[in-house]
Amino acid sequence: MLDLNYVRENLDQVRTKLQSRGVPANALDDFAQADVERRRLIAESDQLNAQRNAASREIGLLMKEGRRDQADGRRAEVNALKTRIADLDQLRDAADSRMRDMLAALPNIPDDSVPVGKDDTENVEVRRWGVSPEFGFSPRDHVDLGTALGILDLERAAKVSGARFSILNGAGARLSRALVNFMLDVQTREHGYRETLPPFIVNTSSLFGTGQLPKFEEDLFKLTDERGLYLIPTGEVPVTNYHREETLDASALPINFAAYSPCFRSEAGSYGRDTRGIYRQHQFEKVELVKLTLPEESFNELESLTHDAEVILQKLDLHYRVVEHVTGDLGPSAAKSYDVEVWLPSYNEFKEISSCSNCTDFQARRAQIRFRRAGGAKPEFVHTLNGSGLAIGRTWIAILENFQQEDGSITIPEVLRPYMGGMDRIVAGGR
Numbered sequence: 001m002l003d004l005n006y007v008r009e010n011l012d013q014v015r016t017k018l019q020s021r022g023v024p025a026n027a028l029d030d031f032a033q034a035d036v037e038r039r040r041l042i043a044e045s046d047q048l049n050a051q052r053n054a055a056s057r058e059i060g061l062l063m064k065e066g067r068r069d070q071a072d073g074r075r076a077e078v079n080a081l082k083t084r085i086a087d088l089d090q091l092r093d094a095a096d097s098r099m100r101d102m103l104a105a106l107p108n109i110p111d112d113s114v115p116v117g118k119d120d121t122e123n124v125e126v127r128r129w130g131v132s133p134e135f136g137f138s139p140r141d142h143v144d145l146g147t148a149l150g151i152l153d154l155e156r157a158a159k160v161s162g163a164r165f166s167i168l169n170g171a172g173a174r175l176s177r178a179l180v181n182f183m184l185d186v187q188t189r190e191h192g193y194r195e196t197l198p199p200f201i202v203n204t205s206s207l208f209g210t211g212q213l214p215k216f217e218e219d220l221f222k223l224t225d226e227r228g229l230y231l232i233p234t235g236e237v238p239v240t241n242y243h244r245e246e247t248l249d250a251s252a253l254p255i256n257f258a259a260y261s262p263c264f265r266s267e268a269g270s271y272g273r274d275t276r277g278i279y280r281q282h283q284f285e286k287v288e289l290v291k292l293t294l295p296e297e298s299f300n301e302l303e304s305l306t307h308d309a310e311v312i313l314q315k316l317d318l319h320y321r322v323v324e325h326v327t328g329d330l331g332p333s334a335a336k337s338y339d340v341e342v343w344l345p346s347y348n349e350f351k352e353i354s355s356c357s358n359c360t361d362f363q364a365r366r367a368q369i370r371f372r373r374a375g376g377a378k379p380e381f382v383h384t385l386n387g388s389g390l391a392i393g394r395t396w397i398a399i400l401e402n403f404q405q406e407d408g409s410i411t412i413p414e415v416l417r418p419y420m421g422g423m424d425r426i427v428a429g430g431r
Helices: 004-009 011-019 025-064 068-104 142-149 154-160 170-190 204-210 236-243 295-316 362-367 392-402 414-420
Strands: 124-129 194-196 201-203 229-231 246-249 255-264 283-293 320-324 336-344 349-358 369-372 383-391
Touching: 004 011, 004 025, 004 068, 011 025, 025 068, 124 295, 142 170, 142 392, 170 194, 170 255, 170 283, 170 295, 170 383, 170 392, 170 414, 201 204, 201 236, 204 236, 204 362, 236 255, 236 283, 236 362, 236 383, 283 295, 283 392, 295 320, 295 336, 295 349, 295 383, 295 392, 295 414, 320 349, 336 392, 349 392, 362 369, 362 383, 383 392
Parallel strands: 194 255, 246 369
Antiparallel strands: 124 320, 201 229, 255 283, 283 383, 320 336, 336 349, 349 383
């Protein structure tokens, strides 16, 4: 959530920044009107308080002079002033609440370094790594490959659960598990993240903290009981909320978490996009990276986080590129984001496999995650960052498509072979 006082004091600047990411120009009009009303109520309350204080002093003098009847009359006026002041304070609090509710529905302010643009077609390529494979045959997509090998079953998944679900079998399931363990090992052993296994069901406070609620409820799977619980759309939600409503010591920062989790998304509004295969699913898995940092370090930490996601693709020898989001393509909580996109031969283009974002104090303000510097300084909000390190299913796709052989088998990247029991190829009927 945006800082109410900052928005109030920099209304035009905030309006311009939010317009650059597609927020209507009039989105802050009601906020501004409520702020005018709040200021009027405060001014009237201050004026009446001054009158009440003056009247109270006058009552004291009247009592000293023995003019009790006149003092009692003034007391009645003071009581009326108290009632009016209480009413004004209640109206002021209501205006404050309206303003906060409005801010809760607004996205983060883009950092000054973010390129201005309307959507993902204008995202800016930052760098590339590796080269795309060259085939001496017509390559197949992961659906044809996985089905022929007997490691991917979409038909029975649809029977069991419906569209946009999958079943992995044999070496396909083992490859998915190998990727999870490989990614966690790299992030914990080489990059210093602390592994955590969070709950996969969260409450509304957690989803509000990271910004999914109230605006994006249609994208969530809600449980049907009365406790207001949801399946997590990403490991970012439970992990970021780990320190919700806490004040941390500055010396403990940065805090770096790596978490495996399944993720559940309704994909509302995405029908017709990437419908073939397992690229876009209702249920998928990720290794999520989350950082809580000092404000002055968060943009350097974003570069580090993105690098940590890239290393996985480098070790797997998968061709990829990094693109920076323009303002119009930023996620609601993000002030700056990069996408890591892997080369998929079936698309003949790069496709997103990780999104890495600096959310500055936007989520921390919603989740009330603070830190205190040495010397008893006033608490400040941490900066939160998150990124996929990586999406398991999309990495699985990339391995099948980039390492396919003419006979339909799949060469397993060398770094994964220890996690696959020494297996170097997936062949039909592979277990």
